[in-house]
Amino acid sequence: MFSTRRKDIFVLVVLSLFAYLSIIAIREIDSAEARNFIAAREMLENSSWWSPTVNGHFYFENPPLPTWLTAIVMMITRSHSEAILRIPNMLCCIFTILFLYRSMIRIKKDRLFAFLCSFVLLTTFMFIKLGAENTWDIYTYTFAFCASLAFYLYARDGQRKNLYRMAILVFLSFLSKGPIGFYSVFIPFLLAHYIIFPREIFKKRTFFVFLTLIISIALSLVWAFSMYFNHGDYFLTIVKDEVSAWATKHHRSFIFYTDYFVYMGSWLFFSIFVIFKVPEKKEEKVFWLWTILSLIFISIIQMKKKRYGLPMYLTSSITIGQLCIYYFRKTYAELKKREKTLLIIQQLFLLFVIFVSLIFLTYFGYIKKEISFGLFFLYAALHLLFLFLFAVGYTEISYAKRVIIFSGLTMLLVNFSSSWILESKFMQNNLLKFRMPIDEEILKSSDPIYAEAYDIEDVWKLGKQIKTLNKNMPDEREIIFLGKEEPKSLSKVYEVKKVYEYQKVTHDMERLYILERIY
Template sequence: MFSTKRKDIFVLTVLSLFALLSIIWIREIDSSEARNLISAREILQNSNWWTPTLNGHFYFENPPLPVWITAFVMMITRSHSEAILRLPNMLCCIFTVLFLYRSMIKIKKDRLFAFLCSFVLLTTFMFIKLGAENTWDIYTYSFAFCASLAFYVYIKYGERKNLYRMGILLILSFLSKGPVGFYSLFVPFLLAHYIIFPREIFRKKIIFVFFTIIVAVGISSIWGISMYLNHGNYFLDVVKNEVLAWTTKHSRSFIFYTDFVVYMGSWLFFSIFVLFRIPKERENKIFYLWTIIVLIFISLIEMKKKKYGLPLYLTSSITIGQLCIYYFRKPYLELKKREKTLLIVQQCFLVFVVLGSLAFLTYFGYIKKEITFGLFFLYAILHLLFLFLFAVGYTEINYAKRVIIFSGLTMLLVNFSSSWILESKFMQNNLLRFRIPVSQEVRESSAPIYSQSFDIEDVWRLGREIKMLNRNIPDERLIFYLGKDEPKDLLKTYEIKKVYDYQKVTHKMEKLYLLEKIY
């Protein structure tokens, strides 16, 4: 028989798999994913794991851990499937969910609270979305988040194993995207902790904490130091440009992340409510203050993207979990008016979302025939069953519990049923996948590819390096040229042997010209 904790872990794992596997195959790769996948492919092609490259050039913009992980999966599976290569990110998400569960049990001695925190996290829209992409961000933030929890458990109980876990997780975070996760999550937690418990900064444990941080920084710096010793100023120039990018590119206003509540998905109203509900217990105030400091810290950085707000979704899972456990334990009649109002608003919101999703599926799935009738019928049955279960069996005792559980399940239902159509109809110019595959002759040919303009995603899709065509005429006998029009400059020394249609990742059509040198 499973213990109660094992049952919780099993349920959380199954729900996480369901949430992530539902969409891991849907999205087309973006430039961030392409860079990771290309670097991983070139690691295996060049048999050089220590010095990553991108399209034949050194790639020092990000530390190599996510690339190493992707290359390892590529090697053992012998697959270039984007869905397969996203599995490590999915596993990182599941690890984070389970680490949160185990940490909250240690911190609060409350299994139900730990389960609710993890349940909120795995059903958060942005967490699911980023977990189904092969990028650096999920690694650096998740490891820093878990390192913060390990730090708290160590401070609370003094177990050295948690100090070691903190150090290892910080190393992994640094090796994933430098100090980004450390700055966005770990430092804010240190501040929140010592603001709430200022006397603990004078305890002996803090010496070991800072020593472990120094060791983690030192170990994770080995790769960077090696790159500097081997590539000198080139490496430094890349680092300087990256630092500059964080202050000049994608610059947004200070309030850019204040809409993060929208990306909480079905927890929208709960996330708004907890921002204005300061916990009374000092131990709970840490997590509330952590969220506020994280919001301030990431807002101070000029470079802002929605995915860089991931720390807020991680920390909010705990603050929302605090509200959920309050509802679970507080009799309905003893709730304040605004607390009852929140439950009513949330219930109406969930019904609206499910009905809206059903209408959306009916129009695009049944009327517009974007999916098969069998799949539409399955989705419709699930929606109707969901509405039935949500509508019956309410009592004052279980009202709040049902609203909370169905809040998470609503996100999973909509994510499972509507993501395909949403992505295909509204996210990718009415195209979900490439309608014109890359010719097998192009893939099997060893002829180099030249172009005057290309996207980094094209390098991944074509399966090999694309060389920038400059004023120098290539020397190879056979080459491919990627472009909209015939390469007039090349036709002085080359003749066109064959032309292939090629659909770019932007879904625009171009040509691949097979050229043979004229002798």
């Protein structure tokens, strides 16, 4: 028989797999994913594991750990499927969920609380979304998040194994995207901990923490120093450009991330409630302050993107978990008026979401026939079953528990049933929809591809490097040219043998010309 903890882990893993596998094949790649995929492909083609390249040029903008993991999956599976290559991200997210569960058990000595924190995290909209994309961000933030929990465990019990875990996780976070995760996740937790427990800064353990951090960060910089000594000024130029980009590009206001409540998905109202409710216990106040400081830290940085707000979703899983366990341990009669009001609002919100989702599926799935009738029937049946289970059988004892559990399940149900239609019908202008397949002759050809202008996603989809056509004439006997029309500069030397239509990532149509040298 499984122990209770093993049952929890089994449920968390099953729900996580359901959350990610239901959307991992739906999303088309973006430019960040394309760079990682191309770098992994070229690692295998050129055996250049230590010095990654993208389209034949050195790529030093991000450290190589995520690319290594992608390349390993590509090598093992021999697949270039985007869904397969997103598996490392999915596994990283599941690792984070289970690490959170294990850490909260050690910190709180409360199995139910640990389960609820992990349950909230795996059913958070933005965490699911980013876990289904193969980018550098998910690694650096989740490793820094787990390192923070390992630090807190060491600060509490002094076990060296937690100090070593912290060191390894900080090392992995730096090797994923430099100091980004360390800055926006780990440092805020360090500050929150010592603000709430100021006396601990004078303990011997604090010395070992900072010594270990220095060693871990120094080891993580080995790759960067290696690139500097091997590529010198070129590497420094890339680093300077990256630093400049964080100060000048995607400039947003200080309040850019305050809409993170919306991206919490079905935990919208719970996240609003906990951010304005300061806990009384010091152990709980640490995690609340962690969320506030993370928000401040990521808001200070000029460069802002929605995925850079991931620290908020990670830390909020614990603060919402604290609210959930409070509801689980209190009878309905003991709850304060505002706490009862929150449950009622949440219940009505979930019912509204399910009804809207059902209407949405009926219109686009049944009337517009965006999906097969069998799939529509399955989705509709799940919605109706969900409504039945959610709407009946309430008692004062089970009321809060049912609302909380169904809050997470609502996110999973809507994510599973509506994602494909939402992506294809309403987000196609922001995604890369290659509706027209690329001809096999192009994919299998060994001829070099030239273009006057192209997107990095084209390099991934066409399966090979794209060379920029400049003043120097190509010297190959046969080439492939990507463009709207054959360039006049080539017409004197090359003649067109075949022409294929090609749909770019912007949905614009261009052509692939197979050209053969005249003389």
